Amino acid sequence: MNKILITGGAGFIGSHLCDELIGKGYSVRVLDSLIAQVHGAGAERPAYLHPDVELVVGDVRDKAAVLRALKGVDAVYHFAARVGVGQSMYEVNEYTDVNNRGTAVLLEALIESPVKRLIVASSMSIYGEGLYVSDNGNIVEDASRPLKQLKASDWELYNDGQPLKPIATPESKKPSLASVYALSKYDQEVMSLICGKAYNIPTVALRFFNVYGTRQALSNPYTGVLAIFASRYLNNKAPLIFEDGEQKRDFVSVKDVAKACLLALEVEEAAYEVFNIGSGNSYTVNEIASKLSKTMGVEVEQNVTGEYRVGDIRHCFGDISKAKRILGFEPEVNFEDGLKELAEWLEEQVAVDNVDQAKEELAARGLTV
Structure with missing residues (x-):
């Protein structure tokens, strides 16, 4: 395999993958529509995109454009998608159409x-909610929080009245689709695996956890949480933290994600498998907000709203043992070093803060409690 196509490859993760592939001697073509929410109005080729990348501006929904982009290609990374849980709950048609x-x-x-x-x-x-274990050691896959509980600001999960403990979530956990975005990503994954098997196209699905790093769209209020917090800090505003901020997530460097993507291409045993791609660690949202502010040298108090967004879950962090075993994936970037690199990049960035507007859009539709 020599010629690689990445749909959505001019974006955050895709552009880092371009660097990784070209560094390993691959030839890379990108199909990307350069949408305004990610790249800005009237966007042209991003300055960060590797100069050796062949950029084809086009929409993944345009079959003629896709066929042109596929000409002479040996392998495809399908990254083109609308991203964001909250926005997917009211732009249902757009997310379903693109994804x-x-x-x-x-x-x-x-x-x-x-x-x-x-x-x-x-x-x-x-996954929706991640995997939990009860006090008596029983694994709970289908934990949920009723609306009455959320309205009472009782954020944790229970089983028979006893609190549950979150544990690392493996690929074997059954999906629990809590948003239109989640549904669309599952649809992308399953459709690809079904067609791959039917037409003998070895297919690999990578379930990314919370990816962070340089080149994220800072003015997109529905992107990754670290980018949203960075945008607030750059504008000397407090980040908006929903619930009590103690929800746990797995944050993984985009550089580690790019390496995992390369392994998914090159490791023969990866075919028709699904892999969690994360750091194997977990942090609360309060922790990452505090760590980012300190790394950026910004003194702004966090705004813990005590509100719940429809589609949000409490705890989910990844069990990456399968990716380690089959792909040979080993995350190399520790969180502190990753934040330092991000902060250095942020010093030269300008972010239009659209977070308050996004919050108003959700509230107007009854999507916050």
Whole structure:
């Protein structure tokens, strides 16, 4: 395999993958629509995109554009997607059209122009709540929080009245789809695996946890939480933290994610498998807000809202033992070093803070409690 296509490859994760692939001697083409919410109005080729990347500006829903982009390609990374839980709950048609139908268009094109490997970007959001264990040692896969409990600001999860303890979530946990975004990512994953098996296209699904690093779209209020917090800090505003801020997540460097993506291409045993891609660690949202402010040298108090957003979950962090065992994946960037690199990049960035507007849009639709 030599020529690689990345749909959505001009974005955050895709552009880092371009660097990784080109550094390993691959030839890379990118198909990207350069949407305004990510790249700004009237966007042109991003300055950070590797100069050796062949950029094709086009929409993954346009089959003719996809077929042109596939010409001469040996493998495909499918990253093109609308991203964000909150926005997906009111832009239902847009998220379904880009994520679900866009994947269907790509798969039909691959039937006509098959490749040697397809790697699809999935998401930890498909798990809904992560895995929990009760006091008596029973594993609980289907934990949930009733609305009455959330309105009482009781944030944790219970089983028979006893509090549950979150534990690392493996790929074997059954999905619990709590948002339109989660549904669309699961649809992308399953459609790709079904068609891959049917047409003998070795397919790999990577369930990314909370990816952070340079090149995230700081003015997009529905992107990763660290980018949203960074945007607030750059504008001397407190980050908005929902619930009590003690919800736990797995934060993984985009550089480690790019390495995992390369392994998914090159490791033969990865075919038709699903992998969690995370750091194997967990932090509370309060912790990461505090660590980021200190690293950036910003003294702004956190704004813990005590509100709940429809589609949000309490705890979810990844069990990455399968990726270690089969892919040979080992995260190398510790959180403090990753934050330092992010902070250095942020010193030269300007962010338009759209967080308050996004919060108002959710509240106006009854999507916050």
